[in-house]
Amino acid sequence: MVEFSLWDILRNLLLAARWTVALSLIAFIGGGLVGMALLLARLAKVPGAQRGVAAYVQLFQGTPLLMQLFLAYFGLALFGIQVSAWVAAGVALTLYASAFLTEIWRGCVNAIPKGQWEAADSLALSFGEKMRHVVGPQALRIAVAPTVGFLVQVIKGTALASVIGFIELTKAGTMISNATFKPFIVYACVALMYFALCWPVSAYSRRLERSFRNGR
Amino acid sequence: MIQLDFIAVLAEWPALLKGAAFTLALSAVAAVLGVALGVACGWARAWGPKWLAAIVAVYVELIRNTPFIVQLFFIFFGLPSLGVKFSPEFASVLAMVINLGAYAAEIVRAGIEGTPRGQIEAGRSLAMNELQLFMRVVLPPALGRVWPAMVSQIVIVMLGSAVCGQIAAQELSYAANLIQSRNFRAFEAFIVATAIYLALSIGVRQFLNWLGPRFIFGRVATR
Numbered sequence: 001m002v003e004f005s006l007w008d009i010l011r012n013l014l015l016a017a018r019w020t021v022a023l024s025l026i027a028f029i030g031g032g033l034v035g036m037a038l039l040l041a042r043l044a045k046v047p048g049a050q051r052g053v054a055a056y057v058q059l060f061q062g063t064p065l066l067m068q069l070f071l072a073y074f075g076l077a078l079f080g081i082q083v084s085a086w087v088a089a090g091v092a093l094t095l096y097a098s099a100f101l102t103e104i105w106r107g108c109v110n111a112i113p114k115g116q117w118e119a120a121d122s123l124a125l126s127f128g129e130k131m132r133h134v135v136g137p138q139a140l141r142i143a144v145a146p147t148v149g150f151l152v153q154v155i156k157g158t159a160l161a162s163v164i165g166f167i168e169l170t171k172a173g174t175m176i177s178n179a180t181f182k183p184f185i186v187y188a189c190v191a192l193m194y195f196a197l198c199w200p201v202s203a204y205s206r207r208l209e210r211s212f213r214n215g216r
Numbered sequence: 217m218i219q220l221d222f223i224a225v226l227a228e229w230p231a232l233l234k235g236a237a238f239t240l241a242l243s244a245v246a247a248v249l250g251v252a253l254g255v256a257c258g259w260a261r262a263w264g265p266k267w268l269a270a271i272v273a274v275y276v277e278l279i280r281n282t283p284f285i286v287q288l289f290f291i292f293f294g295l296p297s298l299g300v301k302f303s304p305e306f307a308s309v310l311a312m313v314i315n316l317g318a319y320a321a322e323i324v325r326a327g328i329e330g331t332p333r334g335q336i337e338a339g340r341s342l343a344m345n346e347l348q349l350f351m352r353v354v355l356p357p358a359l360g361r362v363w364p365a366m367v368s369q370i371v372i373v374m375l376g377s378a379v380c381g382q383i384a385a386q387e388l389s390y391a392a393n394l395i396q397s398r399n400f401r402a403f404e405a406f407i408v409a410t411a412i413y414l415a416l417s418i419g420v421r422q423f424l425n426w427l428g429p430r431f432i433f434g435r436v437a438t439r
Contacts, residue, residue, distance in 0.1 A: 062371075062417040064378035066389060067410040074402040152281065159283035163382060170286055177293065184297040187290040191282045198281035 004180040009189060016172030017193055023158045023168060026090050028151055031097025038102040043109065043135075044127055053102060060099030066160050068092045073164045089161035097154050104150060108143040109135060145209035152198045152205070159194070169193055225404045228395045235391030236412050242305075242387060243374035243420070246312035250373065251366065253313060254320020255359075259350060261321065262328045272321065279318035284376045287311050292383045308380035308387075316373045323365045327358030360433040367424040371417050378413070388412060 038056070041049040060068065072092035076083040112135055120134040162171035173190035177183040257276065260268045279287065291314075292307040302310065331354050339353040359366070381390030392409035396402040 156283040183293040
């Protein structure tokens with residue numbers, strides 16, 4: 001029988017952690033783009049956007065991410081699209097992230113004093129100019145800390161992609177623990193790797209928040 | 217053309233109902249114990265001795281920066297090799313309590329830190345001991361201040377419990393998986409389960425928003 005050393009376990013987990021990072025980045029960036037589009041639709045008062053986006057947010061925040069992954073996996077297949085676990089996980093996590101980010105950012109925009117909007121209106125700025133020169137820069141300052149904080153949620157969320165067969169850190173942990181019969185040490189290593197990924201991001205987000213509060 | 221057959225899924229309603237009831241039961245136990253653990257940890261971090269506060273800080277950071285599914289797998293698959301073996305149901309509840317406890321600790325701490333100094337001094341001047349002071353003066357309004365965040369976290373943990381089906385705890389997502397393995401209507405089964413989760417999350421949120429002011433921090437609510 002083959003003996004697995006701790007180094008074998010760690011090396012294979014580290015290799016799999018690449019895909020956790022890649023999937024997190026795809027979901028975070030994709031979610032950011034979709035979330036921004038939804039936010040702009042809301043702010044520009046596109047007919048129906050107010051209610052539509054609110055329902056969208058409620059739908060994704062009120063259901064388990066695991067179910068969203070299953071629905072993406074089996075739902076895309078219904079349309080005759082050959083889906084790999086990559087595509088299904090990417091789509092589901094992107095939509096999930098977009099719902100949370102659009103809601104976070106809406107809060108940031110709402111925190112901007114009404115006078116700023118009125119001042120921009122009185123200067124006859126167009127919607128685009130208002131966003132670029134008045135509301136955008138101020139909202140951005142407020143939004144940085146919670147947005148970075150949400151990245152931690154996304155990284156942890158990618159662990160669920162293991163359930164639909166996407167081979168990332170958690171799935172690799174399951175496979176290695178099945179091969180080595182050392183579940184305790186393997187899952188402990190998996191947890192520590194997630195911690196190593198997430199904790200610096202959490203700490204950075206907290207620091208941003210503190211410096212923002214002190215800098216006002 | 218896509219043909220959806222919801223009748224085949226809805227015909228299995230007893231399994232869905234049982235699963236939903238199980239999810240609610242898991243969440244109820246986890247919510248009570250998790251909030252209690254959170255209060256204890258919040259107390260330790262804000263008022264407790266330094267060494268205890270440090271241990272709690274490590275626990276909170278460890279749990280908040282790792283995924284729930286890994287915590288669950290560690291408890292269910294990892295711990296038995298040390299000789300501790302749990303049923304899927306017990307492992308699920310344990311993981312949920314530990315998870316909720318860490319988040320609740322931070323929420324409770326935020327509430328405790330918002331206590332005006334004068335209230336603590338007033339309690340001391342009435343010769344209350346530390347425990348009375350915490351339980352009667354500090355905690356109820358602190359919970360009242362952070363109750364919306366606590367409710368959100370309890371709902372998040374309930375939705376997270378969908379993962380417990382992966383270790384064969386017989387909750388709602390497990391029921392959906394069972395149904396789709398019987399009739400191959402995977403998409404429909406998960407749509408129905410997702411709709412039930414949505415209804416549960418809305419219902420639980422409303423219930424807790426109703427419950428909190430009346431029974432948990434009611435008599436001293438800050439109005």
